[in-house]
Structures are given as structure tokens and as C-alpha cells.
Amino acid sequence: MTRDESGTKITRVPESGANKIAGHVREPGARPEGNSAEMMSEWSGIMVFAEFHHAASPTDSGGGEFDPVTFELIGKAREMADKSDQEVVCVVLGSGVTGAAADLLHYPVDRVLVYDRHELRHYVAGVYAAFFQDAVLTEKPSIILMGATPVGRSLAPRIAVRFRTGLTADCTVLDIRPNGDLVQTRPAFGGNIMATILTKNARPQMATVRYKVMPWAERLDGRPGKKPGVLVEREMSQPDAVKSLARNLKSVAVRSEVLVPKADSISEAKVIVAVGRGVKSNSDLEMFEALAERLGGMLGGSRPLVEKGWIPVSRQIGQSGRTVRPDVYIALGISGAIQHVAGISGGTIIAVNSDKVAPIFEFANYGVVGDIYSVVPALLKVL
Amino acid sequence: MNIVVLMKQVPGTSSVGVDPTRGTLRREGVPAQTNPYDLHALEAALALKEQVGGTVTVVSMGPPQAEAVIREAYWMGADHGILLTDRVFAGADTLATAFTLSQALKTLEFDLIIAGMQSTDGDTAQVGPGVAEFLDIPHVSYVREIKGVAGPEVGAGTYPLPEGAARLTVTADLGDTLLIQDVCLPALITVTKDLNQPRLPSFKLRKAVADKPVSVMRAEDLPASPKPYYGLAGSATRVEKIFPPERTVVREIWEGEPDELASRLAVLLREVVGK
Numbered sequence: 001m002t003r004d005e006s007g008t009k010i011t012r013v014p015e016s017g018a019n020k021i022a023g024h025v026r027e028p029g030a031r032p033e034g035n036s037a038e039m040m041s042e043w044s045g046i047m048v049f050a051e052f053h054h055a056a057s058p059t060d061s062g063g064g065e066f067d068p069v070t071f072e073l074i075g076k077a078r079e080m081a082d083k084s085d086q087e088v089v090c091v092v093l094g095s096g097v098t099g100a101a102a103d104l105l106h107y108p109v110d111r112v113l114v115y116d117r118h119e120l121r122h123y124v125a126g127v128y129a130a131f132f133q134d135a136v137l138t139e140k141p142s143i144i145l146m147g148a149t150p151v152g153r154s155l156a157p158r159i160a161v162r163f164r165t166g167l168t169a170d171c172t173v174l175d176i177r178p179n180g181d182l183v184q185t186r187p188a189f190g191g192n193i194m195a196t197i198l199t200k201n202a203r204p205q206m207a208t209v210r211y212k213v214m215p216w217a218e219r220l221d222g223r224p225g226k227k228p229g230v231l232v233e234r235e236m237s238q239p240d241a242v243k244s245l246a247r248n249l250k251s252v253a254v255r256s257e258v259l260v261p262k263a264d265s266i267s268e269a270k271v272i273v274a275v276g277r278g279v280k281s282n283s284d285l286e287m288f289e290a291l292a293e294r295l296g297g298m299l300g301g302s303r304p305l306v307e308k309g310w311i312p313v314s315r316q317i318g319q320s321g322r323t324v325r326p327d328v329y330i331a332l333g334i335s336g337a338i339q340h341v342a343g344i345s346g347g348t349i350i351a352v353n354s355d356k357v358a359p360i361f362e363f364a365n366y367g368v369v370g371d372i373y374s375v376v377p378a379l380l381k382v383l
Numbered sequence: 384m385n386i387v388v389l390m391k392q393v394p395g396t397s398s399v400g401v402d403p404t405r406g407t408l409r410r411e412g413v414p415a416q417t418n419p420y421d422l423h424a425l426e427a428a429l430a431l432k433e434q435v436g437g438t439v440t441v442v443s444m445g446p447p448q449a450e451a452v453i454r455e456a457y458w459m460g461a462d463h464g465i466l467l468t469d470r471v472f473a474g475a476d477t478l479a480t481a482f483t484l485s486q487a488l489k490t491l492e493f494d495l496i497i498a499g500m501q502s503t504d505g506d507t508a509q510v511g512p513g514v515a516e517f518l519d520i521p522h523v524s525y526v527r528e529i530k531g532v533a534g535p536e537v538g539a540g541t542y543p544l545p546e547g548a549a550r551l552t553v554t555a556d557l558g559d560t561l562l563i564q565d566v567c568l569p570a571l572i573t574v575t576k577d578l579n580q581p582r583l584p585s586f587k588l589r590k591a592v593a594d595k596p597v598s599v600m601r602a603e604d605l606p607a608s609p610k611p612y613y614g615l616a617g618s619a620t621r622v623e624k625i626f627p628p629e630r631t632v633v634r635e636i637w638e639g640e641p642d643e644l645a646s647r648l649a650v651l652l653r654e655v656v657g658k
């Protein structure tokens with residue numbers, strides 16, 4: 001039936017049939033109901049993908065840093081692991097990363113697995129997936145947490161499909177049940193509702209989390225009363241992963257990787273002055289910029305101003321922009337649409353809006369009913 | 384080059400509300416549209432076809448009215464359209480969606496699959512890479528530039544590719560870096576809005592394709608036909624409950640003259656900023 005004028009019909013990719021994973025034959029479809037209780041109980045521990053960004057130099061100098069979300073994931077993993085008596089295992093993939101991996105032992109982890117290979121110098125989905133598959137097959141974790149970063153969002157679904165398991169994107173709340181089920185809460189339908197999602201019948205249970213949603217793990221020198229964490233330098237050992245790597249090395253070749261000049265990240269700002277459609281013209285932004293500067297903060301905005309090109313995309317706050325957790329968030333002329341407030345995950349929230357019934361007032365800690373064009377100039381005079 | 388574009392129909396506005404008493408979605412009367420990211424995917428396919436020849440086939444999974452997505456794609460210049468529609472596909476999570484789409488793709492001949500970077504309703508960015516995994520082909524997410532097809536030989540690449548392999552040279556946007564890479568075909572890419580500006584539907588085409596058929600595929604047309612593989616039954620995740628988002632309780636609402644409001648604000652800001 002898919003035959004058409006051009007004769008498009010032939011099957012090109014061979015049917016791979018049932019997938020054999022961890023000694024268990026899985027059907028080609030998802031069908032996680034097929035997993036037995038014994039099989040499920042083989043999976044334990046919480047795995048955190050510690051995403052490493054190599055310094056963009058042509059040599060394998062080992063420079064670079066972990067994506068900051070890593071430390072938030074470790075904090076959450078530890079909390080859930082303690083609740084359920086499980087271990088926290090970090091996986092580090094990269095080239096020249098053993099030193100950096102060892103540094104993770106200052107955080108409350110039980111083990112850090114590092115695959116230090118030159119093939120991991122750049123992020124190539126299939127190559128990273130092969131190494132990560134090796135780690136998952138070796139460890140059989142019950143839960144895998146990854147950052148909702150460009151790399152995490154590319155890698156996680158490959159792993160989830162490889163293991164025919166559930167993956168929940170952009171979780172804002174995570175918790176664990178006594179039976180080990182991961183309770184994942186995320187905004188759905190543009191943030192209009194929250195959904196609680198479970199992966200009851202498949203393991204590992206996978207979730208991605210955005211930066212600035214969970215609290216940062218404390219840097220410690222050992223956990224009081226606990227065994228210190230250990231670093232495990234690993235080579236690939238699982239035959240399926242080895243095969244997958246061999247194939248993937250022949251499918252993508254990296255030419256170059258260039259650093260994008262760091263736009264000062266709004267995610268890091270302690271004070272954010274955010275402006276919305278209450279702003280009438282581009283030139284008025286100067287006044288709000290001045291307020292942000294006076295407070296040592298950054299100017300951000302709602303989507304309409306980004307669409308007008310008045311505010312750079314990297315400064316858009318909300319569900320389809322950045323998530324922020326500043327100490328103080330000042331919303332000026334923003335109505336408080338759910339997609340906007342979905343991006344604000346903490347701090348003191350102050351809103352100035354002339355419409356007394358604007359939804360932002362249900363969200364703000366301090367709601368100021370007034371015209372931004374009179375309140376802000378007056379404020380600049382007295383600050 | 385035979386290109387398949389994955390396109391999805393999504394709710395058109397943010398007006399999907401929650402019934403506060405029942406905690407269920409109010410979706411009646413919400414207009415639907417094509418996922419805006421997928422128009423960039425289609426544009427990329429059409430531009431490639433213009434460059435090197437071939438066909439552009441659109442594949443969409445959804446209810447019968449999702450045919451509108453394929454119609455729109457025809458107006459922009461797509462050659463073929465397949466709508467995957469069947470009751471058993473309903474309730475699919477990203478795993479089951481990727482599986483269903485990959486099953487349809489196994490019945491087609493393709494060199495390249497292009498998906499949007501994410502959908503505005505699911506908003507997961509998972510379906511594209513998931514499809515690639517089910518098909519066991521490479522993928523590159525967040526492509527912001529297509530630099531060439533079967534481009535010049537790789538010089539300083541990390542690892543050599545098979546000689547003469549058909550390939551695409553792309554730039555992926557990884558946030559803090561841009562990764563320029565060659566990927567062997569068949570492959571899947573997902574594209575960002577930076578890649579191009581989607582063309583407008585052509586009035587001429589609109590008339591010409593008015594009767595152009597849309598192929599419909601159901602579960603029994605797919606290579607793996609057992610129904611438990613699809614939809615809710617084939618999904619690994621379950622939505623346990625949905626609820627309206629919590630809002631911070633209002634603490635204080637201030638009204639008054641601008642000067643008075645400004646001085647109160649100044650006091651507050653001195654207290655909360657720079658601690």
C-alpha cells in the first residue's frame with residue numbers, strides 16, 4: 001500500500017527481530033509488560049550520566065568541565081538512594097577525563113565509572129550510546145538520570161529504545177517509592193497541567209532533568225559515617241556494546257568542534273529583571289536594562305519580546321526558553337502565562353503589572369499593581 | 384535522494400486548559416496546527432531535493448484529522464504523504480511512537496529521515512533519536528546547518544569513514560559548541576529553527592494537489608503487526624495522574640501611588656538582593 005508513483009516500496013533496513021538485552025529476549029515492540037518480577041529485581045542502583053564538556057582545543061589535554069546539571073542530578077540521586085537503600089553510580093564518558101572523574105568522588109556518590117577513550121573526544125550519539133550501553137549492561141541500574149541538555153536529549157532516547165524502556169523528559173519533581181518505582185512529575189501540554197508518570201514494568205527507569213530545577217549536591221570530603229566512593233576505570237566489555245561501537249565508528253566522522261562564545265547565561269544570574277509585552281517599544285528597554293544593572297542582575301524576557309527580536313533567544317524565560325532559579329525575579333509587564341512561569345523555579349518573585357487580575361499575581365510573592373512606566377522610573381530614582 | 388520527513392499535528396495554542404474540578408484536559412475546540420519545528424524539517428528536505436533530486440515523503444502518526452499536516456506539506460511541495468492512523472496507536476508514549484514510525488519507515492526506501500527538533504506539545508525531542516535507534520541508523524540531533532551532501536572527503540576527521548560512502552555534512556548545535564560532522568546515509572537528523580526559513584504554501588500547488596491522495600497505514604500494514612506493540616499497550620510509561628500546577632500562594636499585593644510603590648520596592652530590593 002505504500003507503493004506510489006515513484007515505486008517507493010523496498011525495505012531497506014533489515015528487520016532486526018527480537019532484541020537480546022542482558023540475557024533477556026525482548027520483543028521488537030516495546031511491550032514492557034513482558035518483563036517478569038525476577039528480571040526487574042536484577043536492576044538496582046541509581047545511575048547518573050555525568051556529562052563532560054571538553055575544552056574545545058584540538059589536543060586531548062583533558063581540559064573541560066562537567067555540565068552543572070550533573071551536580072544537581074547527584075544530589076537528587078543521593079536523596080532517593082538513601083530513601084531506598086541503593087547506590088549512586090556516576091558514568092563519565094570522554095577523552096582525558098579520568099582526573100575530572102576522580103573529582104566527582106568529593107560528591108556523595110558510591111562509584112564513578114569512567115570510560116576514558118579518544119573516541120569519546122567529541123559527542124557522537126552512536127559512539128556515546130555504545131559506551132553508555134556497556135555501563136548499563138554492566139551495572140543494571142534501576143534508575144538512570146540525565147541532564148535535559150542537547151547531549152542528554154540526544155543520548156537518552158537512544159538508550160531508552162535500546163533497552164525498550166520508558167524515558168520521561170524534563171522532570172521537575174522526582175521521588176522514589178518503597179518498591180523502587182521512580183515517580184516522575186513533568187509539565188505536559190505546554191505546562192497547562194502537571195503529569196505524574198511511572199515506568200512500572202520496565203527497567204531501567206529513565207528521566208531527564210533540566211538545569212536549575214533540583215538543588216545542587218554539596219561538595220564534601222567523604223560522607224560522614226559512609227565508605228568513600230571509588231573510581232572505576234572501565235574498558236568496554238559487553239559484546240553487544242562492542243559490536244555497536246564498531247558499527248558506529250564507521251558511520252560518523254567529526255570534522256571540527258567550535259566553541260560558541262558563552263552568552264552570559266541567564267540561568268546563572270542571581271537577579272533577573274524580566275520584561276514582557278507591557279513594554280511598548282524597543283528603545284524603552286534601556287530603562288529596564290538600567291534597573292537590572294543597578295541590581296547587579298540580568299535582563300530577560302517573555303517569548304513575545306524574543307519573537308520581536310528585542311531580547312535574545314538565550315534570555316527567554318519559560319517552558320520553551322530557560323529555566324531559572326535566581327534569588328530575585330522581577331517580572332515587569334508580564335501576564336504570567338503558565339509557559340512563562342514554568343521557567344521560574346525559585347527565589348523571591350516580584351511582579352509589577354497594571355492589571356490587577358493578571359495571573360502573575362497568583363504566582364508572585366509581592367504583587368505590585370502599577371504602571372511599569374511610572375513605577376520603574378520612580379524606583380530608579382530612589383534605589 | 385529519498386527523504387522522509389516526520390511531521391506531527393499539535394494543539395495550536397496554549398489554550399489547552401484543565402478542568403479544575405475533574406483534573407482532566409479540556410481539549411474541545413482547540414485548533415490544531417503542524418508542529419512548527421517540523422516545517423523547518425520539511426523545508427530542509429525540499430531544499431535538498433532541489434539540490435540533488437529525489438523524493439520527499441511525509442510520515443505522520445495521529446488521528447484521521449492529522450491528514451491536514453500532510454495536505455499542508457503537499458502545498459509546500461512534498462511528493463508523498465503517509466498517515467499512520469489506527470485506534471491501537473492511541474495513547475503512545477515516545478517509545479511506542481518511535482516504534483510505530485520506525486515500522487512504517489521499514490516499508491519505505493529512504494536515504495535520509497528529517498525530524499523536527501521537538502514537538503510543542505510532547506516537547507521531549509525523544510522521538511527522532513528513538514526512531515533512529517529502532518532502525519539502527521546513526522542520528523544527529525539539533526542540526527542547524529546542512530553544509531553538503533556526499534561532501535568532500537574527510538580530511539582531519541576523528542575516524543575515517545568507508546570510502547565513497549554517501550554522506551551528509553552537518554553542523555549540530557550542542558549549546559556551548561558547534562560540532563561539524565559527516566554522517567553516513569541512511570541517517571536521521573533533527574533540525575532547529577536556525578536551519579532555514581520554511582517556504583509558504585504555494586497557491587498554485589494548492590490547486591494542483593487538491594486531489595492528491597494521502598496513503599493511510601494501519602497496524603496490520605506494518606511489518607510487526609501484533610497490536611500489543613503499539614499505542615498505550617506498547618508504551619513503557621504510564622501517566623498515573625494529571626493535576627493543575629501549583630502556584631505560590633500570594634503573599635502581598637501592593638496598590639498605591641507610583642512613588643510610594645517605588646520606595647516600598649526599594650526597601651524590599653535592598654533586603655532581598657545581594658545577600
Ligand SMILES: Cc1cc2nc3c(=O)[nH]c(=O)nc-3n(C[C@H](O)[C@H](O)[C@H](O)COP(=O)(O)OP(=O)(O)OC[C@H]3O[C@@H](n4cnc5c(N)ncnc54)[C@H](O)[C@@H]3O)c2cc1C
Binds near residue numbers: 279316320337353396
Ligand atoms: C508551547 C508554548 C510554549 C511557550 N513558551 C514560552 C516561554 O518559554 N516563555 C514565555 O514567556 N512564553 C512562552 N509561551 C507564550 C505564553 O503562552 C505567553 O503568550 C507569553 O508568556 C505572554 O507574554 P507576556 O506576559 O509578555 O505578554 P502578555 O500576555 O500580553 O502580557 C502583557 C502584560 O503586561 C501588562 N501590561 C501592559 N502594559 C503595562 C504597563 N504599562 N505597566 C504594567 N503592566 C503592563 C498587561 O496587563 C499584561 O498582563 C509559550 C506558549 C506556548 C504555546
Ligand SMILES: Nc1ncnc2c1ncn2[C@@H]1O[C@H](COP(=O)(O)O)[C@@H](O)[C@H]1O
Binds near residue numbers: 497510
Ligand atoms: N506522531 C508523530 N508523527 C510524526 N512525527 C512525529 C510524531 N511525534 C513526534 N514526531 C517527530 O519527532 C519530533 C520530536 O517530537 P517530540 O519527541 O514529541 O518532541 C517532531 O518534531 C516530529 O518530527
